[in-house]
Amino acid sequence: MSFDKLDTPADAKKLQKFQRKVAFVSAGGTFLDGFDLTIIAVAMPLILKNWDVTAGEQSMIVASAIVGSFIGASWLGNLTDKFGRKAMYIVDLLAFVVFAALSAFSTGVWQLVIFRFLLGVGIGADYPISATLVSEFSSTKSRGKSGTFLGMMWFVGAVVAYISGILMLPMGDNAWRYMILLGAVFAIIIFIFRLGLPESPRWLVSKGREKEAENIMYELTGHRTVIEPDTEKKYPLRYLFSSTLFKRTFFVCGFWFCYAIAYYGISMYTPTLLSAFTKGSLQETYLASSVVSVLGLIGALIGSNLVDNWGRRPLIITSFSGLTIGLLLLALNPHPTLAFLVILFSAAVLFANMGGGILNFVYPTELFPTSIRASAAGFATSVSRIGSILGTLVFPNFVAWWGNSSALWFFTVIGFCGLVISVALAPETKGRKLEDINYYAKGS
Template sequence: MSFEQFDSPKLKRFQRKVTLLSAAGTFLDGFDLTVIAVAMPLILSQWGFGPGVQAMITSSAVIGSLIGALWLGNLTDKFGRKAMYVVDLLAFVVFAALTAFAQAPWQLILFRFLLGIGIGADYPISATLVSEFSPTKERGKYSTSLGAMWFVGAVFAYIVGILLLPLGDNAWRYMLLVGAVFALIVFFFRVTLPESPRWLASRGREKEAEEIMLKITGEKVVIPPSTKPKQKLAVVFSKTFFRRTFFVCGFWFCYAVAYYGISMYTPSILKPFTNGSQLLVYLGSGTVSVLGLLGSIIGLNLVERIGRRPLIITSFTGLSIALIILALNPAPSLQFLVILFSLAVLFANMGGGILNFVYPTELFPTEIRASASGLATGISRIGSIMGILVFPNLVASWGNSKALWFFAVISLLGLIISAILAPETKGKNLEELNADIPVNANNNENTVGV
């Protein structure tokens, strides 16, 4: 089902609306996953727990997102894009608010875990919906904008931290509550979006799909009954899809290990070099996040120009070089750390950090698109958890410099996987990319395949 044959201001406004509301979700993902790192120094000073509890609080939302991606991604293919698209925002509202009122570390861990389920679900749901509503020539740009907004959310978390820091001991509670307020606003707008016509057609509900196409394009569209065989998630491990599955899971896993291992502990890494200034910690960490955002914007503007494959290879190459230089310096200065961490996340986010919203939705057919994207997200969450839990233990055993070698090796592995397996999907519609699935066509009217 392609939107190329339609060119109306009404359709373009609708496509921008879908992208904006989906990007609002990834903005909240970035904010909620980053704000805990911003708030952690204040929580530590108030509650005084050890590194084990700190790791559990930091990783609980990521662990929850693993479950959310696998579970709700699969339900999205079963029950529709819209239902899950709205439900996961409710999790944001409720559990982000509850984290702000936690009275003990175990409560914070529990509520962050439940919040994480909503966060994990939003990755495959939003990415799938945007890919299914986007025109081929702009699909990469629309999809990568989701990744870019994740980093806008991360930067915003540091801005919120700086602005609320003067509120004193309970400033961290207000930081966490901000996410709930934004989620509530997004929720009311998401309710107004229709179901994906591609999903409806894949379920044999062609008339409903035609009605939605008429509503959003202003033109009558005839959608023939789907002749595609029904697919189950297990097909991603078949000979047909295994190469694609290994690629999307592999590169996203490697990116997640490196990025989360660095970003979740940037404030903690920089703190010993700031003479006890919490503001300087936030400014240094915020600078790293801003450069990460810049990287995603660069990638967003290059994805339809140079293509996906050159972009992801360049991304992992730059990330690997930056991490190796960091690992080679056993006695860095604050300026050195900020500059090299900034370059690392800039390169990471110009490819791996935004193409994780593109490749998983392009390389699998409609029937399993959200499930496959959810699987890739779930595997990436394992990488995120590994980065978050492994890094502090490596630092304790080896020191910062030697610990960074672990992430350099993982980044090099991502480079190898991308160089060997990354396909070029630029300029192809979703049906062309999955041509092994039969598609009917009818040239008598405006007719679109599923």
């Protein structure tokens, strides 16, 4: 099954318009992920100002959504392979709406932790669902750019979170509530646009529903195709750890785990770290933090435009090289200025997002068979969430024990580990059909 060759330019234009719609609507989910996970970092200085929050409670508030995303990715990714891409694609948005709103009206720390955890379940679910659907609807030529577009929109969401913080700061003590509530408003809009999308033909074929798949292909491409029954063996989740796929599984989980520790450990506390250098000015803190976030977005944009031309492998190796060097320079300076921190944080995040931060939406959906594609992406996401949890829980404690500079050595080592994994295991998949990538993986 392919979306690569069409009979007429009109058919091609019609299909490309639909593929753009799938990419944009799916990217709405990753936009929400970036917004909802970042907005808590933006809101945290105000929460600390209004509530009596201990260091441990602060870590729990920041980490709660990430812990929830671990559950959502591992559980709902598997359900996506069982019940379909479309059903879970719509349902998970409801969690964004309901629990973002409830988080905004929390009256205490533990209410906020619980509602953010449940919001995180929806966040975790959307990673494998959106990435899988985009991958299965994309043409071979543009699959990498479509997938990395999802990753790029995560960082758009992060930038919007900082802009929202700056704009809503004058609203007073409850400004943090309005910041969080805005996520529910965005989710309602995206939910409406998702309602009209069809099921993935590849998933329908994997379930023996060829006629339904043929009808969708006709609607999308403008010509009739006869789809043969799927002869690919249906694999259980444990096949990810077989001798055939273990290297791929280890690579995807390994590089994403390392990226998540470094990125979340630093980015979730960027406003808190920089506030010490802005003499308590939240306006200056948000502006400095937004610079870091914008550079991260630029890195994702650069990577998105290189992925289908330069290739996945050189991109991810360059990404971890730049991240590691940036963290090393930060660790070597025990008494940085605000300008130095902003420049080096920005450089580290730019390189990190250029590869590791966007290829986590590409590699997991390319390297595994259709029958377990969403499950594999969900498993990799859940492993990355463990890294995110470690980063958000470990970093503030390391800073308290050793100071900022010493704590950054930990993240430098993690970045180097990601580099080693990428050099040793990163495959090149540009220009290859999903079926071909997995055909050779099975040694056929």
